[in-house]
Amino acid sequence: MSPSVSAISIQGLTKDFSVTLRGVKLRAVDALNLEVAEGQVYGLLGPNGSGKSTTIKIILGLLDATVGDVRVFGVPANRVEARRNVGYLPEAPYFYRYLSGRELVKFYARVCGVSGATLKARVDEVIDWVGLSGAADRRVGTYSKGMLQRIGLAQALVHDPKLIVLDEPTAGVDPVGSAEMCELIRKLKHQGKTVLITSHLLAQIEDVCDRVAILDRGKLIVEGSVLELVGQRDRQALIVDPLPEADLEALRGWLAARGHTLNAVEQPRARLDQLFLSKVSRPGRPGGASAGVGSNEVPLDAKP
Amino acid sequence: MSVASVPFSFSRLSLIAGNTFLEAVRQKLFNFLLLLAVGLVASAQFFREFNFGSSELKFISDFGFGALIFFGSALTIATTAQLFFSEIENRTALTLLAKPLWRAEFVFGKFLGVFAVIGVFCALTIGLMMALLWHREGQLMDIRPEDFANGRLIAYGDLVVVGVLQWLKFGVLAAIVLLIASFSNTNLFTVVTGFFVLVICHLQYLARDAWGNVDNPLVGLVVRVLGFVFPNFQLFNLADQIGQGAGVSPIVALQVAGYAVAYIGVIGGLAVYSFRNREI
Numbered sequence A: 001m002s003p004s005v006s007a008i009s010i011q012g013l014t015k016d017f018s019v020t021l022r023g024v025k026l027r028a029v030d031a032l033n034l035e036v037a038e039g040q041v042y043g044l045l046g047p048n049g050s051g052k053s054t055t056i057k058i059i060l061g062l063l064d065a066t067v068g069d070v071r072v073f074g075v076p077a078n079r080v081e082a083r084r085n086v087g088y089l090p091e092a093p094y095f096y097r098y099l100s101g102r103e104l105v106k107f108y109a110r111v112c113g114v115s116g117a118t119l120k121a122r123v124d125e126v127i128d129w130v131g132l133s134g135a136a137d138r139r140v141g142t143y144s145k146g147m148l149q150r151i152g153l154a155q156a157l158v159h160d161p162k163l164i165v166l167d168e169p170t171a172g173v174d175p176v177g178s179a180e181m182c183e184l185i186r187k188l189k190h191q192g193k194t195v196l197i198t199s200h201l202l203a204q205i206e207d208v209c210d211r212v213a214i215l216d217r218g219k220l221i222v223e224g225s226v227l228e229l230v231g232q233r234d235r236q237a238l239i240v241d242p243l244p245e246a247d248l249e250a251l252r253g254w255l256a257a258r259g260h261t262l263n264a265v266e267q268p269r270a271r272l273d274q275l276f277l278s279k280v281s282r283p284g285r286p287g288g289a290s291a292g293v294g295s296n297e298v299p300l301d302a303k304p
Numbered sequence B: 001m002s003v004a005s006v007p008f009s010f011s012r013l014s015l016i017a018g019n020t021f022l023e024a025v026r027q028k029l030f031n032f033l034l035l036l037a038v039g040l041v042a043s044a045q046f047f048r049e050f051n052f053g054s055s056e057l058k059f060i061s062d063f064g065f066g067a068l069i070f071f072g073s074a075l076t077i078a079t080t081a082q083l084f085f086s087e088i089e090n091r092t093a094l095t096l097l098a099k100p101l102w103r104a105e106f107v108f109g110k111f112l113g114v115f116a117v118i119g120v121f122c123a124l125t126i127g128l129m130m131a132l133l134w135h136r137e138g139q140l141m142d143i144r145p146e147d148f149a150n151g152r153l154i155a156y157g158d159l160v161v162v163g164v165l166q167w168l169k170f171g172v173l174a175a176i177v178l179l180i181a182s183f184s185n186t187n188l189f190t191v192v193t194g195f196f197v198l199v200i201c202h203l204q205y206l207a208r209d210a211w212g213n214v215d216n217p218l219v220g221l222v223v224r225v226l227g228f229v230f231p232n233f234q235l236f237n238l239a240d241q242i243g244q245g246a247g248v249s250p251i252v253a254l255q256v257a258g259y260a261v262a263y264i265g266v267i268g269g270l271a272v273y274s275f276r277n278r279e280i
Helices: A052-059 A080-085 A101-111 A117-129 A145-157 A175-190 A202-208 A226-230 A245-257 A272-279 B010-025 B028-050 B056-089 B092-097 B103-143 B156-183 B187-210 B217-229 B250-276
Strands: A008-018 A025-036 A041-045 A067-072 A086-089 A163-167 A194-198 A211-216 A219-225
Touching: A008 A052, A025 A052, A025 A211, A025 A219, A041 A052, A041 A175, A041 A202, A052 A067, A052 A163, A052 A194, A067 A080, A080 A086, A086 A145, A101 A117, A101 A145, A101 B010, A101 B092, A117 A145, A145 A163, A145 A175, A175 A194, A175 A202, A175 A272, A211 A226, A219 A226, B010 B028, B010 B056, B010 B103, B028 B056, B028 B103, B056 B092, B056 B103, B056 B156, B056 B187, B092 B103, B103 B156, B103 B250, B156 B187, B156 B250, B187 B217
Parallel strands: A041 A194, A041 A211, A086 A163, A163 A194
Antiparallel strands: A008 A025, A008 A067, A211 A219
């Protein structure tokens, strides 16, 4: 594969849905252009109805584009071959309740062509990696939302894809579960995987994404690296020990003498989710936030 | 860009079929209908006084096949629609079709899973009916040995043949329901339409009989098309031939089986074509 090939390439994508029998169309995605480079964590943001899920479904070949070209590692997205290198975790995943977690991951592994001696090792490996070893033989119907997300991630990773598509991976999950999911995404990036992620929880996206695109009514509004988009290049923050009022006045004067202005004096605050995570620990979870999620790597050479 | 193709895989097909079978047998509906059918067949021996003049063994056989056809049809339509729409409504189809899996593998996997479920249903129902007939025939041989001077009257092999043909007929029905489900938006529409088609398929021989008597060429063409589009389910009713003359002709049985397989192939292909264009 040529190194110049994007993990995802979307050119002039438009998707219309017929909403009435008389042929009235609803435009879900409108002339979208996107390039996701290999190895990036890319956030696709937008309000409900902005076209995020439609775009993801077209990337996965579940929908056909009305107009435009969508490719995954250079292969047209509507071809089965394009999905060989893709793992997908749907929003609020629902799996076969009558299977155990291990049976479920094994089923998807076999669908993806993982077989023989690799199969058991690979299934055990990803289940361990998402921290579900202790619950792998329980029926999926008994899993919590956070556990469903993690078994969903395991099935998405079991065939060692190069691109992982995560649709709202932290929706409905408690802060500890969300933090664990974010940590897993960082691990995936560390392994060189490309991750496409949609979320409404913008603070979490900001923490894990290299680049983001914001969609609204099917159109691309903003695209760029997180630093470019939210960093204030004309401002700097200095964090110092508490200063007496006299020293503060002296500092203002010193800055004024050099043509600068002290714009704000604030007390730094920890984020509420960080406070929550520092107070709530889940020592029982093998891959829990406090234990350092997914300490064991998923080998990249475990091809089916 | 050249990429290695993903060939159609019977391994993936059997995985989908196996999972569909597992899901079906864990559903209450399957177990409920199976128990009802088995209960009805088993109860046939208690109704033998009401055999309306036909021979008692014939009555048990007719009663058993009646239960098989009635509950088998209901099971086929309900199970096929339910197992297909559970994948769509629970969005497990999203996860599955996002894998390197052909939609044809998905559709035919679903079909084979349902076909296996119906096979189990038919085998249990026919097996129970044969056991009952064997038991009662043995009793009658002791009571009226003169009637059985040449041995047992019932051709049990023919019962198996007719049971297999009924299974194939349910296979055709499952393929039709799958075709409807491939473009339908709701489970209810699929089930209701499936029952309508079942009735049409049982009555379509009337259309075939009628086309020779229709004067209007346009109506004649419509009748002729209907006669070919809908399979003739009356062809599968060979149970009446059991115990009569030479019994069920192997040639006829093979022809009917071939007829069923051809319809399953064509209708299944149409279901795949329709589902390929469906937006999940």
